[in-house]
Amino acid sequence: MNIYYPPQFWKKKKLLFGITGGISAFKVVGFVSHLVQAGSDIQVIMTKAAQQFIGENTFNALTRKPVYSDLFESGEKILHIHLMREYENLVVAPATANIIGKMAGGIGDDLLSSCFFVDPKKVIFVPAMNVDMWHNPIVQENLKKLVAIGTRVMVPSSGNLACGERGEGRLPEQEVFLETLYYLLCSPQSLQGKKVLITAGPTREYIDPIRYLTNSSSGLMGCSLAAAARARGADVTLIGGPMSVRIPSGIRYIPIVSSQDLKTATLEHYDKTDVCIMSAAVADYRPSNPSAVKIKKQGKTELILNLIQNPDILSELGRRKVSQILVGFCAEDGDLLVEAPRKLQQKNCDVMVANRILPGESGFEVDKNKAWFLNKNGEMIDIPLMDKMELAETIIDHLVAFYFS
Ligand code: C5P
Numbered sequence: 427m428n429i430y431y432p433p434q435f436w437k438k439k440k441l442l443f444g445i446t447g448g449i450s451a452f453k454v455v456g457f458v459s460h461l462v463q464a465g466s467d468i469q470v471i472m473t474k475a476a477q478q479f480i481g482e483n484t485f486n487a488l489t490r491k492p493v494y495s496d497l498f499e500s501g502e503k504i505l506h507i508h509l510m511r512e513y514e515n516l517v518v519a520p521a522t523a524n525i526i527g528k529m530a531g532g533i534g535d536d537l538l539s540s541c542f543f544v545d546p547k548k549v550i551f552v553p554a555m556n557v558d559m560w561h562n563p564i565v566q567e568n569l570k571k572l573v574a575i576g577t578r579v580m581v582p583s584s585g586n587l588a589c590g591e592r593g594e595g596r597l598p599e600q601e602v603f604l605e606t607l608y609y610l611l612c613s614p615q616s617l618q619g620k621k622v623l624i625t626a627g628p629t630r631e632y633i634d635p636i637r638y639l640t641n642s643s644s645g646l647m648g649c650s651l652a653a654a655a656r657a658r659g660a661d662v663t664l665i666g667g668p669m670s671v672r673i674p675s676g677i678r679y680i681p682i683v684s685s686q687d688l689k690t691a692t693l694e695h696y697d698k699t700d701v702c703i704m705s706a707a708v709a710d711y712r713p714s715n716p717s718a719v720k721i722k723k724q725g726k727t728e729l730i731l732n733l734i735q736n737p738d739i740l741s742e743l744g745r746r747k748v749s750q751i752l753v754g755f756c757a758e759d760g761d762l763l764v765e766a767p768r769k770l771q772q773k774n775c776d777v778m779v780a781n782r783i784l785p786g787e788s789g790f791e792v793d794k795n796k797a798w799f800l801n802k803n804g805e806m807i808d809i810p811l812m813d814k815m816e817l818a819e820t821i822i823d824h825l826v827a828f829y830f831s
Pocket of ligand 1: 706709754755
């Protein structure tokens with residue numbers, strides 16, 4: 427299961443986790459365990475109610491640190507001040523209607539609520555409750571008050587709730603939680619207010635109703651770019667062919683099948699876009715006359731398919747370009763650094779990302795990529811072989827440096 431954050435992101439992060447009395451507290455055990463394994467320093471604070479759902483020993487064993495719950499813990503330091511100065515952020519998960527109300531109402535009567543008042547801008551609420559409690563106007567008003575002073579909120583997921591009802595109010599699943607936390611903690615938000623359109627994955631060109639021509643693109647590079655742009659505050663639309671990887675959270679996803687679909691969807695969104703990244707592996711050809719029924723093999727020892735060329739979408743976008751920053755991808759196993767600048771110019775792109783295809787090492791169906799970043803001023807940045815999520819962050823940061831700073 428892909429989770430879109432760079433592997434190094436959680437290394438040495440110092441996070442406080444505030445656990446309050448909701449049934450979904452059990453899910454936070456998994457989050458904490460994952461973050462500790464990823465190299466974060468996690469300190470857990472529990473309210474008295476949280477201890478009704480999960481034991482202190484569980485978090486103590488996972489973090490190998492004492493769990494704090496008592497405001498009046500005796501020691502050398504004043505605990506709530508010390509913790510909030512020492513740690514980068516406080517994640518309150520699950521955050522009940524009660525803790526949200528207490529903090530919005532100015533009540534600090536235990537360790538966790540007192541921590542909040544030391545530095546509300548460091549606090550991230552992850553509310554989890556029944557759907558009607560979540561939509562209760564008092565809860566929503568309280569959250570607005572907290573957001574107004576710089577506290578951040580992770581919107582709950584929808585689905586089955588512990589009470590047996592369905593709706594909004596679920597604590598997000600681990601991959602959504604970790605990805606959204608990465609988005610919330612990532613700074614600076616260098617693409618805030620920008621619309622980014624990304625295409626990803628393969629296309630399918632149908633021969634008959636059940637067979638098709640395709641390629642081995644997994645979509646991982648495009649999905650990683652979508653998450654990296656989202657983490658920098660962009661409003662991201664991802665148009666993707668049938669991919670073998672999970673779609674990142676927090677973005678608008680438009681599924682397509684064929685290159686014709688990809689063209690229609692991309693042109694529909696292109697005019698409103700600030701940055702367009704064409705990382706999809708578009709099929710160059712499609713059957714000229716697909717069969718409406720399944721092709722039978724009886725009586726045929728040979729089957730000849732006639733193919734016609736698909737429209738080059740990137741070239742079309744290059745022709746229609748007004749103020750968009752247009753980024754193409756070029757994957758080659760041959761003369762990459764000759765082909766990439768030629769395609770950049772021919773397709774009227776601003777940037778071309780050149781990928782080296784080395785089966786099993788770089789390019790299709792592997793987690794790593796070796797790339798070069800070329801712009802239309804003739805500048806070329808050699809990026810070493812790296813994890814695709816790390817590469818996605820590097821590409822987005824180069825785009826920001828060239829065009830948005
Ligand atoms: O010409 P080539 O296929 O190598 O160019 C690759 C770039 O062009 C990629 O950005 C890809 O998404 C885009 N492309 C396209 N339409 C096609 C083929 C490729 O937009 N029919």
